[in-house]
Amino acid sequence: MKPMNKxxxxxxxSGGQDSTTCLFWALKHFQKVVALTFVYGQKHVLEVEMAExxxxxxxxxxxxxxLNEGGGxxxxxxxxxxxxxxxxxxxxxxxxxIMDQEKPADGPPNTFVPxxxxxxxxxAAVFARERGINHLVTGVSQTDYSGYPDxxxxxxxxxxxxxxxxxxxxFVIHTPLMWIDKxxxxxxxxxxxxxxxxxxxxxxxYNGIPGDGCGECPACKLRNAGLREYLxxxxxxEKFTRRKIQTLKS
Ligand code: ZN
Numbered sequence: 001m002k003p004m005n006k007x008x009x010x011x012x013x014s015g016g017q018d019s020t021t022c023l024f025w026a027l028k029h030f031q032k033v034v035a036l037t038f039v040y041g042q043k044h045v046l047e048v049e050m051a052e053x054x055x056x057x058x059x060x061x062x063x064x065x066x067l068n069e070g071g072g073x074x075x076x077x078x079x080x081x082x083x084x085x086x087x088x089x090x091x092x093x094x095x096x097x098i099m100d101q102e103k104p105a106d107g108p109p110n111t112f113v114p115x116x117x118x119x120x121x122x123x124a125a126v127f128a129r130e131r132g133i134n135h136l137v138t139g140v141s142q143t144d145y146s147g148y149p150d151x152x153x154x155x156x157x158x159x160x161x162x163x164x165x166x167x168x169x170x171f172v173i174h175t176p177l178m179w180i181d182k183x184x185x186x187x188x189x190x191x192x193x194x195x196x197x198x199x200x201x202x203x204x205x206y207n208g209i210p211g212d213g214c215g216e217c218p219a220c221k222l223r224n225a226g227l228r229e230y231l232x233x234x235x236x237x238e239k240f241t242r243r244k245i246q247t248l249k250s
Contacts, residue, residue, distance in 0.1 A: 008032040009135040009174070010128040012120050013076075015051025016204040017223055018139030018177055021185055023055070024192040025176045026137045027062035027071060034075045034133065036124050040116065041085025044208035052076055054201060065193040079127065081119055088114045099206060101218060103147040109218065117150035118159065125163045125171055134171050141177040141185070144222055153178050182226020183233065190234070199227065 009026045013019045013035035026033045035058075037051040059073030100109035117140060124136055138156070145151040153175070160173045177185055189195045204223050205213030212227075213220040 006031050007135055008034060008133045009137050010034045010036060010124055010133050011137040012124050013037050013051055013055065015047050015054060015202055017198055017202050018141065018185060020054055020198050020202045021189045021192070022137050022139040022176055023058055023074065024062060024067065024194050025188065027058060027074070028067040028192060030135065032072055034077065034131065036127060037076065037078050038120055039078060039080045039082060040113070041082040044203065046208055046210070047203045048078065050201065050203050050210060052078070061194065061197065067192060079123060081123060084113060084116060084119055099217065108147040108149065121159055121173065122163065125167065129167055129169060134169060135174060136171055137174045137176070139177050140175055141180065143179055143181045146218065146222065182222055183229035186227050186230035
């Protein structure tokens with residue numbers, strides 16, 4: 001096992017599959033982990049409650065799983081950025097809108113919250129700076145980016161440079177899921193020994209149903225298809241392709 005980094009990381013933590021995987025990734029790689037959950041007018045407040053609960057237990061689970069022996073508990077914070085829902089209309093915060101089931105040809109689906117990752121990561125950076133933290137972790141992925149432009153690598157790198165210039169700091173934005181798909185994200189969770197925790201106790205569903213979710217919304221379809229692919233592949237673990245295993249080592 002790689003030795004833990006002696007530093008602290010701040011994880012942008014929604015309580016969904018991706019950010020929970022990142023939370024445990026951070027617990028493995030950093031001495032101390034701070035998790036920041038944003039309230040931005042999302043329809044399902046249960047998401048925030050579940051995030052708080054997972055964060056409360058994550059340190060102990062990580063210790064039991066041997067990810068960070070001697071590591072501490074996760075320090076959890078909640079930040080209200082609900083002004084975001086007043087800036088634009090999207091189906092994640094507007095209860096009157098019917099959610100796009102597919103990405104339209106001419107742009108992102110209406111589940112896209114414009115500026116969300118820009119605001120989240122910028123606020124996280126200021127929050128981190130106050131605490132002398134320069135490592136930020138986010139679960140964005142270009143591979144399964146669902147048409148959201150602010151999940152792409154070029155945006156994150158540009159934002160990293162902007163934050164450093166804007167605050168004269170040396171932030172490092174870590175994106176452990178950037179180049180892996182949902183099946184590989186499940187594989188990563190399995191390697192961190194939290195596959196079942198993430199499967200049953202996180203909330204990714206746009207209809208607010210925890211675990212395997214409603215099964216119908218775009219988030220559930222993506223998450224569940226990845227889970228099926230991973231569970232099928234791991235039926236014969238050796239069938240897992242070399243490319244995927246290579247990615248997971250990173
Ligand atoms: Zn769903």
